[in-house]
Amino acid sequence: MTTPRSARVARPLQLSIAAAAAMLAACGGGGGSSPPPPPPTASLSASAKDVAVNGSDTLTWTSTNASSCTASGGWSGSLAPSGSKSVTVASSATYTITCTGGAGSANASTSVTAWSAPQPKISADTTSLLANNTVNLTWSSTGATACTGQDALAGASVGTSGGETSPTLTATTVFSIACTNPAFSAVKASVTVTVSTTYTAVITVNYQVPGPPVVNASNFYVPDWANPVANAVPFVWVEMQDPTSHVVAQAYADANGKATLTGLNPAVIYTPVVRSKMSDPALGLDFVVLNNTAPVDTSQPAYRKRYAPYANSGPAYTADTRNGTQNLGTLTATDGWDSTQNALVDAKRFAGPYALLANAVREAQIVSAAIGGSPPWRPLTILWSVKNKGGLSAPPNETDQGYVTGVGGFYNSGHDGVDASGTETGAFVSEDFEFLSGDQTTEPMDIYPFVLTHEMGHFTQSLFSTLDSPGYEHAYTDYEDPTLAWIEGNASGIAALVLNTADQNRLIMNSGTLIVEIVDPVANTVNGHAQGWPVGWFQEATTTSLMWQLYDPNGTVHLSAPAVLAPMYSAAWKAAPWLNSPWAYAVQLAKGNAAHAAAIDALSDSLHIKATGDDEWGSTEPGTGDRTAKDALAPYTTVTIGAAPVQICSAGAPNEYNKESNVRYGRVMGDGATHTLKVQGPNGTVPVVGRGLFTPGSNVYSTSTTLPAGYVVFSVGDCSVANSPFSTDTASCSEPATPPTEQCWTVSVQ
Amino acid sequence: MSFRTILTQLLAALSVAVTASAPASPPQPNELGARFTVLSKGATSTIEIRLSPKAAFESVRVEAASGVGSITPPCAFAQVEAGQSYSCRVDVTPKAGESALTLNVVGEKAAEAGHARVVEVRHFTLATGQAATTHAASTKPVPGLALTPGQSSTK
Numbered sequence: 001m002t003t004p005r006s007a008r009v010a011r012p013l014q015l016s017i018a019a020a021a022a023m024l025a026a027c028g029g030g031g032g033s034s035p036p037p038p039p040p041t042a043s044l045s046a047s048a049k050d051v052a053v054n055g056s057d058t059l060t061w062t063s064t065n066a067s068s069c070t071a072s073g074g075w076s077g078s079l080a081p082s083g084s085k086s087v088t089v090a091s092s093a094t095y096t097i098t099c100t101g102g103a104g105s106a107n108a109s110t111s112v113t114a115w116s117a118p119q120p121k122i123s124a125d126t127t128s129l130l131a132n133n134t135v136n137l138t139w140s141s142t143g144a145t146a147c148t149g150q151d152a153l154a155g156a157s158v159g160t161s162g163g164e165t166s167p168t169l170t171a172t173t174v175f176s177i178a179c180t181n182p183a184f185s186a187v188k189a190s191v192t193v194t195v196s197t198t199y200t201a202v203i204t205v206n207y208q209v210p211g212p213p214v215v216n217a218s219n220f221y222v223p224d225w226a227n228p229v230a231n232a233v234p235f236v237w238v239e240m241q242d243p244t245s246h247v248v249a250q251a252y253a254d255a256n257g258k259a260t261l262t263g264l265n266p267a268v269i270y271t272p273v274v275r276s277k278m279s280d281p282a283l284g285l286d287f288v289v290l291n292n293t294a295p296v297d298t299s300q301p302a303y304r305k306r307y308a309p310y311a312n313s314g315p316a317y318t319a320d321t322r323n324g325t326q327n328l329g330t331l332t333a334t335d336g337w338d339s340t341q342n343a344l345v346d347a348k349r350f351a352g353p354y355a356l357l358a359n360a361v362r363e364a365q366i367v368s369a370a371i372g373g374s375p376p377w378r379p380l381t382i383l384w385s386v387k388n389k390g391g392l393s394a395p396p397n398e399t400d401q402g403y404v405t406g407v408g409g410f411y412n413s414g415h416d417g418v419d420a421s422g423t424e425t426g427a428f429v430s431e432d433f434e435f436l437s438g439d440q441t442t443e444p445m446d447i448y449p450f451v452l453t454h455e456m457g458h459f460t461q462s463l464f465s466t467l468d469s470p471g472y473e474h475a476y477t478d479y480e481d482p483t484l485a486w487i488e489g490n491a492s493g494i495a496a497l498v499l500n501t502a503d504q505n506r507l508i509m510n511s512g513t514l515i516v517e518i519v520d521p522v523a524n525t526v527n528g529h530a531q532g533w534p535v536g537w538f539q540e541a542t543t544t545s546l547m548w549q550l551y552d553p554n555g556t557v558h559l560s561a562p563a564v565l566a567p568m569y570s571a572a573w574k575a576a577p578w579l580n581s582p583w584a585y586a587v588q589l590a591k592g593n594a595a596h597a598a599a600i601d602a603l604s605d606s607l608h609i610k611a612t613g614d615d616e617w618g619s620t621e622p623g624t625g626d627r628t629a630k631d632a633l634a635p636y637t638t639v640t641i642g643a644a645p646v647q648i649c650s651a652g653a654p655n656e657y658n659k660e661s662n663v664r665y666g667r668v669m670g671d672g673a674t675h676t677l678k679v680q681g682p683n684g685t686v687p688v689v690g691r692g693l694f695t696p697g698s699n700v701y702s703t704s705t706t707l708p709a710g711y712v713v714f715s716v717g718d719c720s721v722a723n724s725p726f727s728t729d730t731a732s733c734s735e736p737a738t739p740p741t742e743q744c745w746t747v748s749v750q
Numbered sequence: 751m752s753f754r755t756i757l758t759q760l761l762a763a764l765s766v767a768v769t770a771s772a773p774a775s776p777p778q779p780n781e782l783g784a785r786f787t788v789l790s791k792g793a794t795s796t797i798e799i800r801l802s803p804k805a806a807f808e809s810v811r812v813e814a815a816s817g818v819g820s821i822t823p824p825c826a827f828a829q830v831e832a833g834q835s836y837s838c839r840v841d842v843t844p845k846a847g848e849s850a851l852t853l854n855v856v857g858e859k860a861a862e863a864g865h866a867r868v869v870e871v872r873h874f875t876l877a878t879g880q881a882a883t884t885h886a887a888s889t890k891p892v893p894g895l896a897l898t899p900g901q902s903s904t905k
Contacts, residue, residue, distance in 0.1 A: 471772025
């Protein structure tokens with residue numbers, strides 16, 4: 001490629017002369033006969049000696065004393081004794097002709113070089129520079145015969161490759177080289193070095209959790225503390241504080257937990273701080289984990305104003321004085337496991353709030369994708385601390401102190417306001433929140449995400465579906481109210497889809513050791529041990545099992561997660577007269593998936609949730625659970641306006657709140673007019689409607705209201721059984737005697 | 751209480767009587783059938799624990815969880831059988847500065863070959879009546895986040 005053009009031009013002529021000389025020598029000096037024919041000559045030239053790859057060129061040839069010519073080398077074929085031809089030059093080549101006459105043949109050749117566009121490259125060892133520093137520049141090229149410096153390199157002798165150190169830079173500077181070759185004009189490459197007096201810090205935030213449970217030497221499942229797993233905390237808040245604790249830069253991280261903080265002074269030593277709050281503008285997520293045992297303003301009844309997010313700092317950072325963008329690395333909130341003490345150290349449990357945030361975001365992303373569009377998320381507040389625990393037998397909750405009723409983990413869309421002492425006794429506050437335990441002697445719910453994802457499931461029910469449930473404590477061994485079985489089983493089902501496993505890891509303390517119980521609601525096992533749990537419409541684990549088996553990648557139905565979740569988020573579901581129940585879900589799912597309807601029905605029926613027949617009211621359900629048919633079936637008793645009263649029987653004793661049949665459901669076909677609902681029990685009983693409406697001490701409850709067109713559903717039960725799970729509350733029933741195990745009510749609508 | 755249809759359709763006029771929805775919580779095992787009764791409450795509280803187990807347990811014991819200073823006498827049962835009733839009473843005192851104490855009833859089931867042991871726990875939390883240790887109301891960050899790689903390699 002570097003051969004001088006003049007040398008290549010001369011070559012055909014030299015060959016032509018040589019051929020002629022050879023022919024003369026061969027003829028010798030003999031005579032006497034007719035003179036021999038003169039030897040042939042040939043010449044060949046190209047219109048351009050340098051062309052772009054795949055460019056065209058014209059070859060022209062002439063000959064004397066030749067009758068034909070033949071092409072070879074970069075071309076081929078028979079040629080006339082003279083002429084020209086256009087060729088496409090795919091690569092550099094030598095073109096040859098051989099011309100033949102009566103006295104022999106002669107050759108001529110010409111070479112054409114095919115050139116690709118020159119490809120210059122230039123780079124700097126940093127493109128983000130603090131002022132009054134230099135950069136090291138390096139450049140190179142391919143396919144170039146010469147390069148020149150441009151922009152800040154103008155006038156520099158650069159060759160086709162090389163490098164140099166820039167002068168001290170005080171402003172953003174562009175360095176360029178432009179390269180050429182015989183077939184192409186200059187091609188330019190540039191690098192821009194951004195120069196500033198402040199720097200940008202890039203920080204990634206992770207949280208650490210133990211690996212999946214392993215069996216220890218004592219044959220208990222324990223968290224795999226020795227093999228922790230680190231995950232990003234998406235969209236988390238990061239800030240930089242100066243030595244006076246003043247926040248000088250702040251930003252939410254991206255989806256990968258990477259935060260970019262600008263405008264930092266390289267002369268100042270900053271401390272990176274992470275706070276347990278997040279914001280995702282794309283989905284509109286506003287989640288925060290608050291330390292409820294360290295209130296910042298006890299005059300506030302609402303959690304978001306009363307409590308603050310966790311704030312955790314990394315090591316102070318002394319800036320590099322050269323780079324304008326400085327990657328500080330990854331800040332990891334560790335799980336707090338101390339291998340030397342073989343214990344979880346509360347003071348070092350930094351990961352908890354961030355693990356909760358990360359899993360909440362993950363669930364929100366999956367549910368948003370299942371719903372489609374941009375579903376509107378309300379802000380969510382998560383109360384968590386290492387002191388949080390359940391076990392209180394009755395309200396009020398003491399959130400400032402960290403102890404509450406129940407198991408210590410729940411979601412609610414509101415709460416009683418918190419008074420100055422930290423007791424939930426004030427006016428109702430609408431505020432979506434989850435309370436989650438962190439006390440390791442009860443259940444640290446931050447370690448594995450099942451409880452968080454289950455409660456997030458309730459949050460999504462409240463946001464995008466229905467959340468009609470009697471709530472409070474419930475167990476795998478219970479025969480449950482069908483609305484509870486749906487709501488709770490569905491929440492666990494959502495968790496299963498999010499976690500991609502039906503297994504529920506729960507941590508408990510056993511003689512000072514944190515161990516794990518692995519509940520499998522599909523196999524009905526704990527740690528692989530078979531359990532005798534009820535299976536049917538009356539048990540939440542069955543609903544969870546149904547949802548998982550519908551989704552199970554190894555199952556027979558194998559629906560997508562959005563398909564499994566679709567019925568509960570549909571407009572039909574939210575507007576439907578039937579209550580949310582396992583029957584309604586299975587039937588709606590089958591109706592929406594005609595191709596899988598038979599398989600859905602078969603699976604649901606096998607789990608004792610009657611779906612065949614497509615009736616959301618469960619009218620063909622044959623299973624009675626642990627009650628008599630009179631107490632359990634039909635799930636919804638029809639009461640006709642103006643007709644004779646009907647009998648609806650409930651069952652249960654005090655402390656059987658939210659169990660099967662402790663309320664029964666009736667339905668009335670409303671007509672838009674005002675009617676009176678009357679429920680009457682035997683003397684000594686107090687009927688309760690809707691689990692909260694009753695006349696203390698009276699065996700009759702009636703109310704007059706407008707019944708809109710279409711079915712209207714109501715529940716009825718005994719006040720001391722169905723009004724509240726707390727004995728102190730049921731005293732308000734003024735029920736003179738303990739109700740019988742079975743109680744029948746006369747119900748009419750006039 | 752939150753019955754959508756009750757609140758929005760049948761008894762709309764009376765819905766003001768209902769202020770909050772029921773809390774939705776995760777499922778728990780409950781084969782121990784544990785019930786707790788506070789017999790006396792004071793500096794030392796006496797609590798009765800009754801079990802009505804729905805399954806057999808190799809052993810059941812009452813353990814001190816957070817906030818417990820002392821618990822006497824020990825309460826434990828061996829070879830607990832389903833359908834039987836068991837009870838014991840314990841005197842408990844809180845740790846200083848703890849506003850609540852928690853007892854755990856821990857039941858261990860017999861191990862089946864090839865499987866890890868199964869343990870069920872029920873919690874009971876009692877407000878002690880003593881003022882809790884004041885928590886620092888501060889937004890000052892807590893140091894301790896680990897940085898990788900170390901700063902020396904970030905320059």
